[in-house]
Amino acid sequence: xxxxxxxxxxxxxxxxxxxxxxxxxxxxxxxxxxxxxxxxxxxxxxxxxxxxxxxxxxxxxxxxxxxxxxxxxxxxxxxxxxxxxxxxxxxxxxxxxxxxxxxxxxxxxxxxxxxxxxxxxxxxxxxxxxxxxxxxxxxxxxxxxxxxxxxxxxxxxxxxxxxxxxxxxxxxxxxxxxxxxxxxxxxxxxxxxxxxxxxxxxxxxxxxxxxxxxxxxxxxxxxxxxxxxxxxxxxxxxxxxxxxxxxxxxxxxxxxxxxxxxxxxxxxxxxxxxxxxxxxxxxxxxxxxxxxxxxxxxxxxxxxxxxxxxxxxxxxxxxxxxxxxxxxxxxxxxxxxxxxxxxxxxxxxxxxxxx
Amino acid sequence: xxxxxxxxxxxxxxxxxxxxxxxxxxxxxxxxxxxxxxxxxxxxxxxxxxxxxxxxxxxxxxxxxxxxxxxxxxxxxxxxxxxxxxxxxxxxxxxxxxxxxxxxxxxxxxxxxxxxxxxxxxxxxxxxxxxxxxxxxxxxxxxxxxxxxxxxxxxxxxxxxxxxxxxxxxxxxxxxxxxxxxxxxxxxxxxxxxxxxxxxxxxxxxxxxxxxxxxxxxxxxxxxxxxxxxxxxxxxxxxxxxxxxxxxxxxxxxxxxxxxxxxxxxxxxx
Numbered sequence: 001x002x003x004x005x006x007x008x009x010x011x012x013x014x015x016x017x018x019x020x021x022x023x024x025x026x027x028x029x030x031x032x033x034x035x036x037x038x039x040x041x042x043x044x045x046x047x048x049x050x051x052x053x054x055x056x057x058x059x060x061x062x063x064x065x066x067x068x069x070x071x072x073x074x075x076x077x078x079x080x081x082x083x084x085x086x087x088x089x090x091x092x093x094x095x096x097x098x099x100x101x102x103x104x105x106x107x108x109x110x111x112x113x114x115x116x117x118x119x120x121x122x123x124x125x126x127x128x129x130x131x132x133x134x135x136x137x138x139x140x141x142x143x144x145x146x147x148x149x150x151x152x153x154x155x156x157x158x159x160x161x162x163x164x165x166x167x168x169x170x171x172x173x174x175x176x177x178x179x180x181x182x183x184x185x186x187x188x189x190x191x192x193x194x195x196x197x198x199x200x201x202x203x204x205x206x207x208x209x210x211x212x213x214x215x216x217x218x219x220x221x222x223x224x225x226x227x228x229x230x231x232x233x234x235x236x237x238x239x240x241x242x243x244x245x246x247x248x249x250x251x252x253x254x255x256x257x258x259x260x261x262x263x264x265x266x267x268x269x270x271x272x273x274x275x276x277x278x279x280x281x282x283x284x285x286x287x288x289x290x291x292x293x294x295x296x297x298x299x300x301x302x303x304x305x306x307x308x309x310x311x312x313x314x315x316x317x318x319x320x321x322x323x324x325x326x327x328x329x330x331x332x333x334x335x336x337x338x339x340x341x342x343x344x345x346x347x348x349x350x351x352x353x354x355x
Numbered sequence: 356x357x358x359x360x361x362x363x364x365x366x367x368x369x370x371x372x373x374x375x376x377x378x379x380x381x382x383x384x385x386x387x388x389x390x391x392x393x394x395x396x397x398x399x400x401x402x403x404x405x406x407x408x409x410x411x412x413x414x415x416x417x418x419x420x421x422x423x424x425x426x427x428x429x430x431x432x433x434x435x436x437x438x439x440x441x442x443x444x445x446x447x448x449x450x451x452x453x454x455x456x457x458x459x460x461x462x463x464x465x466x467x468x469x470x471x472x473x474x475x476x477x478x479x480x481x482x483x484x485x486x487x488x489x490x491x492x493x494x495x496x497x498x499x500x501x502x503x504x505x506x507x508x509x510x511x512x513x514x515x516x517x518x519x520x521x522x523x524x525x526x527x528x529x530x531x532x533x534x535x536x537x538x539x540x541x542x543x544x545x546x547x548x549x550x551x552x553x554x555x556x557x558x559x560x561x562x563x564x565x566x567x568x569x570x571x572x573x574x575x576x577x578x579x580x581x582x583x584x585x586x587x588x589x590x591x592x593x594x595x596x597x598x599x600x601x602x603x604x605x606x607x608x609x610x611x612x613x614x615x616x617x618x619x620x621x622x623x624x625x
Contacts, residue, residue: 046524046528047527047528048527073527074524074527074528075527075528075529075530075532076530077528078530079528081525081528083521083524083525085521087519087521087522087525089522089525089526089540089543090522090544091543091544091546100526100529100531101529101530101531104526104529104530104531104532104535105530148529149529152529
């Protein structure tokens with residue numbers, strides 16, 4: 001039951017051209033900024049939009065292939081879709097919303113309702129069965145939408161920003177549950193989101209989409225430790241620098257150099273955690289750190305129990321400090337400081353080949 | 356001179372009040388006249404009069420039949436107008452709007468020329484099926500449908516246009532075929548407009564005079580409806596004309612009340 005999307009779709013302002021594959025039981029997150037083509041990918045997979053070239057395939061069956069003229073309409077794709085805005089039918093009670101797909105498949109009403117009720121029970125919302133969608137909270141509507149998609153026993157699940165429409169508190173509640181239900185689903189799950197937290201929490205693998213292309217793919221751990229593009233680095237809160245490595249020194253593209261012993265040779269990316277940096281108010285004279293450079297503080301922003309400081313020098317850099325460190329050093333915007341990073345905190349890896 | 360503290364906005368220029376008052380009084384006067392001069396004491400006797408009772412019954416029945424016809428053909432037409440994006444839809448829209456702006460009497464003449472026994476379509480209906488429509492109750496119903504159906508189509512079309520397509524997409528991903536999506540998702544979504552459109556259509560059919568009298572005739576007991584009966588009665592028994600007008604007035608008031616909140620505003624905004 002593998003889901004394959006290897007296709008190009010031209011839209012008004014960009015072309016989506018990606019090749020991805022989601023295996024049974026896998027939760028594949030497609031992560032990208034707005035306008036990267038996530039919705040297009042989801043709609044084309046669901047059959048709400050035709051592709052221009054390539055093919056879409058589920059469980060070895062071609063769903064869309066312009067070259068051979070195959071196009072399986074949405075209602076025959078056996079895909080369960082959970083939309084961001086839930087899209088529950090306002091005129092039907094919750095139980096009939098969940099039974100809708102079963103009834104469409106020709107199941108008699110009583111049987112469909114009984115089965116829908118079992119799904120509601122499974123998601124812990126059987127007490128909502130007789131409500132109208134207009135009287136549901138965001139979290140409840142999200143559960144109903146999931147129950148409705150799962151009740152048809154789809155071959156694959158498509159989720160469009162499942163948590164985006166929920167308030168912060170409900171998100172935390174639903175997140176855990178959703179993870180559990182997705183874990184219990186046998187088919188592949190495609191999860192489209194612009195929220196890295198959502199992707200990191202729910203996905204077993206992440207594909208990063210930028211301007212219609214796959215910018216990076218890997219496990220959540222790989223993505224967070226070795227971001228391949230500035231966008232991904234920003235998402236996961238890392239400093240990322242591109243440069244050319246030779247004999248343990250990386251000449252950065254923007255000017256300056258960093259000592260990274262294991263960098264190898266050639267074009268590399270260097271990732272640096274903001275919390276691994278040390279800030280000095282005056283130029284340090286004796287330090288074991290190999291990388292010391294001057295920068296000017298441009299901004300402060302609260303970040304959990306830390307303060308994230310932005311500084312610009314040869315390279316812009318984020319530094320996470322405790323509030324007390326900021327106070328003790330008397331740091332202020334516009335101030336000139338010295339930054340240092342131990343060579344062992346710098347992670348260098350080959351830059352992905354463009355395209 | 357002190358002014359009352361305005362509760363909202365800047366207030367209305369004083370000069371606008373007199374003409375506004377004249378306008379509203381003018382609109383109210385005829386209804387008032389009808390109520391003041393109605394032969395209240397002899398109403399019961401007049402309604403027992405067979406021609407009057409027949410006109411009432413025929414009016415109500417034919418208006419319902421015209422509404423039914425409008426629903427059967429008008430709702431699909433409204434859907435096509437709202438969703439089909441082929442060239443030529445502008446012409447369809449013009450055809451649907453025509454009866455709204457055409458004087459009904461002209462509509463009656465036109466119906467006669469098309470569907471009359473010698474009409475360019477009617478002659479075949481007559482020679483092939485022996486069907487003669489003018490001056491029959493079927494003719495009355497067709498004339499009312501011609502004039503009233505656009506009200507339904509226009510109202511429902513707006514609703515189809517603004518109905519949430521996302522819900523239709525969701526239904527498709529749940530395995531619903533197109534017809535099922537239409538009957539189980541789209542139609543229920545537009546029920547308010549369907550009701551409003553039907554009420555408008557029925558009211559228009561009930562009050563229809565020009566096309567009806569030309570194409571349906573004015574035969575007491577078979578094709579005489581209340582509006583045509585009013586005209587006949589007005590010439591020889593004015594009391595009866597007043598008595599016949601009262602139920603029509605009552606219907607108008609009931610419809611106003613029914614459409615007041617739930618139905619009238621959505622129409623106005625769509």
